[in-house]
Amino acid sequence: MTTVSGTAVDESPRHQHADPGESPVRRWHGVATAAGVCVLVALLAQLPLLRNRLFYFWDDSAAQFVPMWHALGKRILSGEFPLMLDLHSWVGGNLVAEAMFGTWNPVNLANYVLVALIPDLGVGAAVVKSEYLVLLALGLYLLCREYGASTWLSAAVAVALPFGGFTLFFDASTWAAGLMSSAWVPFVWWSARRMARGRSTAWLPFVFGYLAVTAGNPYGLLAVCVVLLGLLVEFWVGRDRRAVRHLLGLGAMVGGVALLVFLPLLNNGAVAARQGKDLYNVGQLVPSVNDLLASSMPSYVPTIRSFAPGSIRMTVPTTYFVWFALPLLAWLDWRVLRARWRTLLAVFVFSGCYLVAALGPSNLWMFRWPLRLVQDAYFGLGVLLAVLLTAGLRTDHLRRRILVTVGVLAGSGYLAFSAWPKIAVRHAVALALLTVLTAAAVFAARRGARWLTAVLGVGTVAVLALQLAWFPANRDVTDYSFPTSTHDLRQQFGDRYQGTTFQVAELSLANRVGAERSWRHLLFGNMYRAAGVDAVTSYTGIGDRHFAGPLCLDFVGATCAKAYPRLWEPTEAGGAPLADLMRLRTVVVQRALIDAPEVPAGWSVAERDDVVTVLRRDGQDRFPDGRLGWVSAGSTVTADTAVGQREERVRFERGPHATGPTRLAFARLDWPGYQAEVDGVSVPVRSGPAGLVEVEVPERLRSGELTLHWAPPGLPLGLLGALLGALGAVGLSWWQYRQRRRTGGDAVSVTPSEPGTLGGREHRRL
Structure with a gap:
């Protein structure tokens, strides 16, 4: 049996201890390739805008995310630091409990300022989302290299994955919070594995873990947990107890950050209108095995129930993976996985967990719509694909491989036709394109990894252009068509x-x-915030x-x-x-x-x-700088001033004949965390009409200054958790650095293979 553009894999102890390092030429080659990946993905990210100017300003991105980014950016530019509360957004203004805006994330805040400086919301959305698609591609490239895939083929996979169906048509187009959290997950995985191998300290994976978790999407936290689980399995089986201890420590550090982000969300569950904490299955956005079996077919539209009433299929190829995954299955050298299964355990665990969960119920606590989980499974499968491609394409048993490939292509075509017969012409075009590209890839592999990468890249661009021509917008969600200037x-x-x-x-x-x-x-959603209107x-x-x-x-x-x-x-x-x-x-x-x-x-x-x-x-408010809406009869207010968003001070006095407590109602929603005092004496706060804040001052307090203050419940514990996590990362990094100096850099894990061990241009018989 022969391999093309590949080498046999040596799993001997001698090879596992080898750490030859990289020459400066190879290092700069890797940097240049990574830069090329970023540039190419940035350019490809603009293709959707040729057919649909609002592609990235769609559904929730238009109604929720981008206009609020603009409003928060304006507040930052005016000198405020909008971490917790935005009273002008009313029911959507509890930012720290909403979590999705990631106001503890410095990269998010920088992007909000950027959006505020761009006079068009559609352009701002395209810039920020292109940035995160580039980050995702770079992280995937580094992750593939970490598992030993060659530079060129890591680049091919990294360019293709950000334009997978769900990533492009849902996370990038509509659900921005998903993209902004998942983009950091490959970096967490890459840096955590390097730390476990002794190639870096804990500070780097902690920073990436912080960015992934503080992006505010619970799916980002879930992905970090599954990554750490997979790495723990990998290094436990490899009997590297030092790495296991360090990974457990890293998990505890990132868990401290999770307290900061998600405790306010959980503590507001008593008043939340959209709780979604049930376990059931209504079939909404639940993929099937068929959807995965046709994941390389560009025209395949899954028969998944979407949001439209009575829907029987989606309108975009949401389960698309990469075009070359299934067509090249018969040509891959699967012995690589058998030889390296220990070093790839984390990949198996990660992809396996997500594939199983993707076929699960539609609602599980705060996690809804398992279609979201398919893209994470694809991240792990992409790493495996890069490793397999690096080992080379096999050309023995040629007839058998051709027949299997024909069967795979025919099966994919049939599944696509069955899902939506009406677009049979598109299926025929897609099938013809895959046939040509697959043949070209097999022939190109005979000339080396660069030629194969070129074909894979050309195919990625061709498929993306074809899909955007056929599916210029995601019609499974709402097209608001809001103005953008x-x-x-x-x-x-x-x-x-x-x-x-x-x-x-x-x-x-x-x-x-x-x-x-x-x-x-x-206007609806948060669009009034971009228009400068304080809309309830x-x-x-x-x-x-x-x-x-x-x-x-x-x-x-x-x-x-x-x-x-x-x-x-x-x-x-x-x-x-x-x-x-409500004033x-x-x-x-x-x-x-x-x-x-x-x-x-x-x-x-x-x-x-x-x-x-x-x-x-008619008329004007007596106290325009405050939010007091009503005071009970017999009491008089002489001053009312809001101090920022979270505090208000009211000076009051009671009339000589007033009886009973003084009640004051404020144009504020009674989110958990409000406290009040009068000249240092605590007074009760309760929910008034329609859940507005109402303060009751006892009769014995005849006058004084009422101070109303809000802080999210659990904030001290969350801040403490994040601080302890950061201190733990510093301490562990210092200890790791000292250990490496003491051992002369020999404290490197013997379990995983080093990057580059599967590359090579020579032909060898197995």
Whole structure:
């Protein structure tokens, strides 16, 4: 049997101890190749924009992420540090509990500033997401090299994986938080394994672990845990107890950071409207084995239930892996895996865990839609593919290999046709392209890894171009088609909708009228934040059920017709209506929902057109710098000032004939963590009407200064955990450095192979 562009693998103890190092020429070659990967991925990331200018400003990226990035960036540029609370976002303003914005992550914050400096949200989204696609590719390249794949073939796999179906059409296009966390996972894996082998200290994997976890997506934390589990298995089987201890220590350090990020989310579960902590299966976004068997077919659209009512299939190739994985199966030298199974155990564990979980129930605690897990499985499978390609393509038993390849291609084509017969022409084109590319790859491999890499890269570009021509947008999620110019948004809405604004509108009715017409008067999600409007109706990942329930607010800020009369109904706060307690100054009513809203006393119609009626409060607020909405009869407020987002000070005094406690209601949601005191004496805080903050001052306190302060519950413990994790990383790094100096650099693990041990151009018989 022969191999092409490959060498046999030596797993002898002598080879395992070998550490020849890399020459400067090879080192610079690796750096240049990594730079080339980054440049190529950055260029390919712009291809989606040729057919769809809003490709990266889609669904949740448009409604939730990008406009809030812009608003947070503006706050940072103005000198604020928006880590925890954004009162102007109301139900979506508990940033530390929302977690998804990753406000403890310095890279995130830098990108928010960048988006704030770019005058177009669509362009800002494309820049940031291109950056993370490049980071993902670079991390995958380093990871493939860490497991011994050659420079060229590591590059081929690293360029292809960021444009896999789910990564491109979901994480990059819509669910930005997933991309921003998963991009760091290969770096965590690469650096943690290097640390376990004694090639680096604990500080590097801790930093990457910090970035992955503080990105705020629980799937990022899950991936870090599975990576560490796989490495623990690998080095435990390799009987390297030192590496196992260091990996356990690293896990504890990153776990401390997880407390900082996710404790506030868990501690807000009592008030959260979108809890999703159940275990069930409704089949939504649940892939099947067939979807994996056709994962190299560019036109395959999986028969997975998506978000559209009555959907039977998706509209984009979400389970696509890389074009060359299945067609080249028959040509790979599988003996490599048998020879190196111990050194690849972490890859097997990681991919195996994710493949099993991807076929699981649709909802498991805070983890929904197992289709999300397919891309992580592909990361591990990509590493295996790079290792196998490095070992060379086998050309013995030629007829048998050709027949198997024909069977694989025919099977993939049949599965694609069965899933969506209507696009049979696309399936035929895709099948013809795969046939040509597979033949070219087999012939190119005879001339060496560079030629094979060139064919793999050309095929990646061709398949990507074809998929974007066929599937220019993800129609499985919402196309809001929001305007993107922040200058135009501020001009359109900034002066019209003044002060705290409440919008009564249904999204479905706005879509019925048409985006171009509706978005001149209405916005949903966090788009009002980019327009400079302090809108109550914002996007939220968790919500506040006490507030959202009475006003029938959904997660994107849409309401029902019942919300309007509830604004004016008397509440238990002395009969004051919610509109007063919330300090509303503008109410925007969709005419398709309520054609002629009744105008309450103290309000006037400021604008009326064919889409909306805009009501504005008469007069001015007495204390414009505070958020006090109501004080009980018999008490007088002389000053009210908000100190930042998390603190407010109110000076009050009681009349001589006042009886009972003094009650004060604030235009703040009663998120867990509020405390109040009057001149150093603690006073109770409770939820008032619609979940607003209400403070009750005992009758004995006749006057004084009330200080209302909010801090997320669990914050001290989270900060302590993160600090101890950082100190642990410094301490372990110092100890590792001392050990390496003491042993002269010989404390290198004998279990894994060094990078480059599978490369070579010579032909050898096995």
